[in-house]
Amino acid sequence: MNIATAANGHVTAHDDHDHAPKGMMRWLTTTNHKDIGSMYLWFSFFMFLVGGCMALTIRSELFQPGLQIVRPEFFNQLTTLHGLIMVFGAIMPAFVGFANWMIPLQIGASDMAFGRMNNWSFWLLPPAALLLVASMFVPGGAAAAGWTLYPPLTIQQGMGMDMAIFAIHILGISSIMGSINIITTILNLRAPGMTLMKMPLFCWTWLITAYLIIAVMPILAGAVTMTLTDRHFGTHFFSAAGGGDPVLFQHIFWFFGHPEVYIVIIPGFGVVSQVISTFSRKPVFGYASMVYAIAAIGILSFTVWAHHMYTTGMPISAQLYFMYATMLIAVPTGVKIFNWTATMWRGSLSFETPMLFAIGFIFLFTLGGFSGLVLAMAAVDVQMQDTYYVVAHFHYTMVAGALFSAFAGLYYWLPKWTGHMYNEKMGQLHFWLSFVFFNMTFFVQHFLGIAGMPRRIPDYALQFTEFNQISTIGAFGFGLSQLLVVYNVISCMRSGEKAPAKPWEGAEGLEWEVPSPAPHHTWEVQPIIK
Amino acid sequence: MCIKKTGVRAAALWASGAILATVTASAQAGYQLNFQEPATKLAREVYDLHMMMMYICGVIFVGVFGVMFYSVFKHRKSSGRTAATFHENTTVELIWTIIPTIILIVMVWPVTKALIAMRDTSSADITIKATGYQWKWGYDYIKGEGEGIKFMSMLSTPREQVEGRAPKGEHYLLEVDNNVVVPVGKKIRILTTAEDVIHAWYVPAFAVKQDAIPGFIRDTSFRADREGIFRGQCAELCGKDHGFMPIVVEVVSAEKYSAWVAEQKARLSVAAEDPNKVWSLDELKQHGEAVYTKNCAACHQATGKGLPPAFPALDGSKIATGSKEVHLDIVLNGKAGTAMQSFGKQLSDTDIAAVLTYERNSWGNKTGDMVLPAEVKAARK
Numbered sequence: 001m002n003i004a005t006a007a008n009g010h011v012t013a014h015d016d017h018d019h020a021p022k023g024m025m026r027w028l029t030t031t032n033h034k035d036i037g038s039m040y041l042w043f044s045f046f047m048f049l050v051g052g053c054m055a056l057t058i059r060s061e062l063f064q065p066g067l068q069i070v071r072p073e074f075f076n077q078l079t080t081l082h083g084l085i086m087v088f089g090a091i092m093p094a095f096v097g098f099a100n101w102m103i104p105l106q107i108g109a110s111d112m113a114f115g116r117m118n119n120w121s122f123w124l125l126p127p128a129a130l131l132l133v134a135s136m137f138v139p140g141g142a143a144a145a146g147w148t149l150y151p152p153l154t155i156q157q158g159m160g161m162d163m164a165i166f167a168i169h170i171l172g173i174s175s176i177m178g179s180i181n182i183i184t185t186i187l188n189l190r191a192p193g194m195t196l197m198k199m200p201l202f203c204w205t206w207l208i209t210a211y212l213i214i215a216v217m218p219i220l221a222g223a224v225t226m227t228l229t230d231r232h233f234g235t236h237f238f239s240a241a242g243g244g245d246p247v248l249f250q251h252i253f254w255f256f257g258h259p260e261v262y263i264v265i266i267p268g269f270g271v272v273s274q275v276i277s278t279f280s281r282k283p284v285f286g287y288a289s290m291v292y293a294i295a296a297i298g299i300l301s302f303t304v305w306a307h308h309m310y311t312t313g314m315p316i317s318a319q320l321y322f323m324y325a326t327m328l329i330a331v332p333t334g335v336k337i338f339n340w341t342a343t344m345w346r347g348s349l350s351f352e353t354p355m356l357f358a359i360g361f362i363f364l365f366t367l368g369g370f371s372g373l374v375l376a377m378a379a380v381d382v383q384m385q386d387t388y389y390v391v392a393h394f395h396y397t398m399v400a401g402a403l404f405s406a407f408a409g410l411y412y413w414l415p416k417w418t419g420h421m422y423n424e425k426m427g428q429l430h431f432w433l434s435f436v437f438f439n440m441t442f443f444v445q446h447f448l449g450i451a452g453m454p455r456r457i458p459d460y461a462l463q464f465t466e467f468n469q470i471s472t473i474g475a476f477g478f479g480l481s482q483l484l485v486v487y488n489v490i491s492c493m494r495s496g497e498k499a500p501a502k503p504w505e506g507a508e509g510l511e512w513e514v515p516s517p518a519p520h521h522t523w524e525v526q527p528i529i530k
Numbered sequence: 531m532c533i534k535k536t537g538v539r540a541a542a543l544w545a546s547g548a549i550l551a552t553v554t555a556s557a558q559a560g561y562q563l564n565f566q567e568p569a570t571k572l573a574r575e576v577y578d579l580h581m582m583m584m585y586i587c588g589v590i591f592v593g594v595f596g597v598m599f600y601s602v603f604k605h606r607k608s609s610g611r612t613a614a615t616f617h618e619n620t621t622v623e624l625i626w627t628i629i630p631t632i633i634l635i636v637m638v639w640p641v642t643k644a645l646i647a648m649r650d651t652s653s654a655d656i657t658i659k660a661t662g663y664q665w666k667w668g669y670d671y672i673k674g675e676g677e678g679i680k681f682m683s684m685l686s687t688p689r690e691q692v693e694g695r696a697p698k699g700e701h702y703l704l705e706v707d708n709n710v711v712v713p714v715g716k717k718i719r720i721l722t723t724a725e726d727v728i729h730a731w732y733v734p735a736f737a738v739k740q741d742a743i744p745g746f747i748r749d750t751s752f753r754a755d756r757e758g759i760f761r762g763q764c765a766e767l768c769g770k771d772h773g774f775m776p777i778v779v780e781v782v783s784a785e786k787y788s789a790w791v792a793e794q795k796a797r798l799s800v801a802a803e804d805p806n807k808v809w810s811l812d813e814l815k816q817h818g819e820a821v822y823t824k825n826c827a828a829c830h831q832a833t834g835k836g837l838p839p840a841f842p843a844l845d846g847s848k849i850a851t852g853s854k855e856v857h858l859d860i861v862l863n864g865k866a867g868t869a870m871q872s873f874g875k876q877l878s879d880t881d882i883a884a885v886l887t888y889e890r891n892s893w894g895n896k897t898g899d900m901v902l903p904a905e906v907k908a909a910r911k
Contacts, residue, residue: 153727240745281613313748344601348613370587379644386765451562452734457773
């Protein structure tokens with residue numbers, strides 16, 4: 001990027017007397033984008049560990065055939081909550097945390113556009129999470145219909161289902177407010193001279209993601225509200241007996257759900273683009289085509305939802321349409337992969353932890369893309385639908401995709417946030433352990449699915465035993481490896497080596513113009529971009 | 531951008547070596563890496579399509595990551611490289627937009643043909659309706675040879691094996707009391723529907739998976755080209771025992787099929803009950819216990835304690851010890867919005883009478899009531 005800073009807008013003298021209240025009140029009442037960003041990140045990391053513990057319980061039960069650890073009804077609650085918590089409690093808030101911290105710094109704004117709304121959109125999260133977790137302890141237990149919440153199964157559930165519905169409502173409101181804030185900030189608060197096409201790619205990815213969130217979260221809210229009224233108020237949206245249709249829910253859900261998977265992954269594209277460019281010491285290849293590709297992915301994501309429903313028995317014309325539309329998404333996604341490769345080509349590469357996670361992301365996300373292509377083929381999908389192949393596929397995109405890109409961003413910006421360097425050796429170890437154990441956990445699940453093991457079952461036939469054991473061992477390895485990042489972040493905050501304003505040689509952008517750690521207030525005078 | 535051939539070759543060698551090593555290691559351990567052996571022409575087509583996809587994806591993968599890993603190994607700062615400054619090239623960007631589009635069109639053509647063949651369920655020889663229940667399958671042969679045959683099919687793996695109190699059998703969780711029997715080489719159309727929640731009828735060897743949706747009928751079909759027993763499972767999360775409702779299809783020769791049909795017909799006529807039979811309380815209870823174990827124990831448990839609150843206890847419950855009419859109504863017609871399904875369509879008058887009698891006189895329930903088949907018959911609307 002050809003951004004030249006004409007004026008460093010940071011007023012150094014201001015650091016020493018920020019007027020933030022101290023103690024708990026600082027965090028409850030803060031309107032500071034950095035404080036709120038940190039809270040988002042800590043919250044999402046905590047939820048990641050909660051959801052991870054659920055995953056490990058699931059994998060423990062699946063270590064061998066037979067029922068050993070949990071009962072089937074509790075197993076279903078775990079798979080449901082694991083999905084909901086990881087999607088809405090971990091990955092989405094993590095990227096909102098990144099957005100809060102980095103967007104104002106990257107565009108030269110002093111804060112987010114709506115400070116109080118920012119505070120509110122964070123503080124809605126803990127009650128929603130509490131509803132989800134507490135629902136495990138009410139009579140009947142938590143929702144056990146899978147994170148996709150298909151009726152009529154949802155109609156049979158206890159009050160845990162209602163708690164999940166309200167949690168989704170609250171999380172949705174929070175996401176929408178966060179998105180309004182991000183869009184307004186990006187469109188209105190950019191530094192003079194920073195045109196949209198000069199913005200860092202991370203801002204671009206969030207701009208597009210925020211529009212997707214505003215478009216689809218109300219749709220999910222509508223779907224779960226219809227479930228709620230079917231449950232308690234005698235409506236029959238999803239019951240054939242009253243003239244409704246259970247498949248209607250699936251259409252509504254996936255009209256939200258497919259853009260949702262891009263909501264989860266697109267900010268990761270932004271992080272990875274910047275990290276690859278920094279550690280290749282070369283500008284991103286095809287900046288404009290990157291922006292167009294992300295926009296294309298965002299728009300196409302609204303047109304492919306029923307590829308999650310090939311086996312519901314829709315007309316063949318619909319199957320063919322959704323198949324062709326889905327495959328079309330491979331084109332812009334391919335463009336992004338090629339652009340990242342070309343960014344690295346003839347660069348001057350070094351492999352610090354963020355770069356490792358970014359390359360790991362590209363490598364594994366591409367594998368997830370390939371299995372997605374296989375799943376897109378309706379005739380082949382008939383074999384794969386609702387098997388472990390699907391589980392493997394979306395964990396390649398959600399864990400190796402979204403989570404790895406979040407780790408790339410975490411290590412990349414940690415020096416800016418804390419003012420200290422993290423332990424590089426430990427970071428690299430974290431990457432390699434995560435990479436190996438991730439593949440151990442999920443690669444074998446492709447084979448399980450192809451051989452015919454359905455997903456969401458607490459017990460399985462004997463021929464699936466070996467791969468399940470490998471997967472379970474991998475999962476524990478992966479889970480334990482994450483303790484490294486907890487330790488690394490905490491020790492970095494406490495005692496890491498002092499970080500310079502720009503710790504990465506190849507880094508470009510306004511965030512590196514302010515000191516590390518970024519002071520409480522930055523860019524009170526906006527820089528001018530030539 | 532020019533791609534250096536040596537880099538690609540090195541990467542290809544490395545990748546294929548790694549894949550080969552994994553495949554051999556796994557094959558030796560007897561782990562299954564691919565689909566179950568296809569038993570229909572369509573399943574074979576799906577198998578081949580999947581292999582085609584694997585090859586195409588494999589080549590692209592090796593190509594892209596060959597280039598990337600060439601960079602990773604050659605373009606290092608530590609080996610003194612300085613970065614080039616190029617950052618766009620419209621020609622290259624156009625090429626790598628257009629070529630993938632062409633590859634996709636090439637891939638999609640055979641898949642379209644297979645899909646059209648797959649969805650053609652016309653001119654079937656035999657039509658069978660498969661109804662999903664929580665958690666078993668009901669089958670009605672509604673057209674073709676065997677018309678009129680109907681039975682329920684549920685998991686036959688004993689509970690002891692699931693709970694680890696007995697060694698697991700060869701077909702653990704993939705065995706049922708009544709197999710779906712069909713003749714080889716004939717086109718079988720399966721109509722799917724469900725009574726309570728969504729299930730899915732899935733037999734991997736036939737490449738058949740069709741959701742069974744309550745209130746709607748969907749269809750799929752297969753023509754098995756060899757005899758044998760083929761096993762599948764419910765593929766849509768349907769509640770507590772989703773993992774415990776397998777599907778077993780037995781493909782037999784035409785003669786064997788005719789013999790099976792004759793046998794089933796004979797069984798059905800014998801089973802036609804004598805409505806005038808006089809039952810004693812103990813006889814009814816004894817029959818009722820068998821019906822209970824098969825149909826009710828999954829939720830209400832053999833102990834009658836249930837798994838509250840989703841599955842209430844019958845031991846001491848108001849319904850099982852209160853008015854007979856209410857008890858009969860809930861068993862016959864189910865309870866909307868809960869997993870309690872209507873057993874009216876699944877069980878005979880005698881079975882329902884027996885199971886009611888059993889429930890009213892077991893565990894702590896001591897009503898002394900006896901429900902007679904005639905009462906059930908009268909209560910049916």
